[in-house]
Amino acid sequence: MKFDDYQEKLGQIHQLIQHSNTGTPGDLAKKWNISERTLRRIVEKLKAKNTTIHFCRRSKSYVIKS
Numbered sequence: 001m002k003f004d005d006y007q008e009k010l011g012q013i014h015q016l017i018q019h020s021n022t023g024t025p026g027d028l029a030k031k032w033n034i035s036e037r038t039l040r041r042i043v044e045k046l047k048a049k050n051t052t053i054h055f056c057r058r059s060k061s062y063v064i065k066s
Contacts, residue, residue, distance in 0.1 A: 010042055013020070017029070017046070017053055022062045025055070 001009075010030060017020045023031070029039045043062065047053050052065040 001034070006042075009023075010045065013039075013042055014046055014051075015066055017027075017062045018063045020056070020059055020063045024060055025062075 004016050010018070013022070016028070016065070022028045025039055029036045032039070043053055053062055054065055055061070056063045
């Protein structure tokens with residue numbers, strides 16, 4: 001994946017997380033045509049930017065914890 005594509009996906013996935021609209025990691029990875037491992041790396045990168053992100057089993061979505 002090119003750097004520009006990666007940065008674009010990073011921003012768009014962050015936006016989905018802000019709206020708690022990601023679905024399961026498998027669903028989101030499939031939707032974005034990336035592997036689950038790549039998705040988890042993106043989430044880890046977002047967490048490294050001092051964002052508290054976790055997966056909520058009830059809503060089946062990544063959410064930003066306040």
